[in-house]
């Protein structure tokens with residue numbers, strides 16, 4: 001098990017008052033670029049603390065899309081493993097980052113490149129947090145305009161299969177940055193026990209949740225997402241109703257993600273079944289995702305099929321958006337995150 005910076009700190013400095021760590025953590029999100037910049041710490045502590053890594057990720061390679069709107073980084077983490085993270089321009093003239101929560105993924109969704117890697121290990125909170133810090137430094141170093149306003153947990157991995165570390169990450173970011181709860185989205189394949197846990201966990205911050213539904217027809221869902229629980233759809237429906245009853249308001253909705261796969265889940269029947277499913281639940285938005293090629297098994301629905309699908313949902317009063325694909329020229333688009341070195 002990899003030791004967190006906090007664990008290493010407690011080991012090195014067992015007698016420090018609690019506020020000291022808080023001060024250090026604040027320093028991680030400041031303009032400081034190394035331990036030596038944390039001038040609030042005593043000189044002797046600054047010397048000794050260098051045993052703890054200032055950054056838990058290190059850039060191996062970065063890529064920039066042709067139009068400069070999307071940047072991808074391959075980062076090395078402990079164990080000489082690699083993860084990917086993405087920086088994307090958003091409509092608010094700011095940046096959205098897409099972070100990884102695991103190295104690889106155990107969920108094996110048929111259309112996702114990361115799923116093909118299998119799971120190496122989960123990331124610890126420091127490693128997720130440092131993806132944000134990495135991009136903050138990158139923006140500064142590259143002289144890019146705009147700040148990071150949004151975070152999506154849509155990189156490699158299943159965030160809810162790494163619940164404690166993702167929770168720690170969320171709480172740390174909310175505490176030390178101005179990125180608010182409605183600007184953070186955790187995307188999940190729908191790990192039901194963890195979704196249930198969220199309903200009663202007082203420490204789980206109410207950021208936005210997106211569930212990768214991909215079909216409201218059980219056989220199709222199981223075909224695309226092989227890890228689907230038995231009776232997944234009725235259980236998700238019951239959970240979503242309970243979630244919205246407890247936490248929903250005009251600003252707090254749920255999102256269902258739906259990757260558009262030609263002739264697999266994009267027919268009129270699929271659209272009508274999805275509309276009915278969503279209508280039974282309530283404040284749910286649907287985000288249709290054009291499929292980014294990752295292999296030969298699937299092809300992307302045509303634009304006209306996607307728009308027809310959207311029209312059926314809209315007619316039924318379901319708020320439905322189509323995701324704009326970014327960064328496909330640098331394989332930074334959804335589901336394209338895979339690191340060759342990890343495949344061994």
Ligand code: SAH
Nearest residue numbers: 112154158187188189212257291292334335
């Ligand atoms: N494990 C999480 C996060 C995965 S990535 C989850 O399942 O939600 C975020 C989104 O990208 C998910 O909705 C996922 O299904 C989708 N995705 C994966 N591969 C894709 C691909 N090749 N094209 C388009 N979207 C894809």
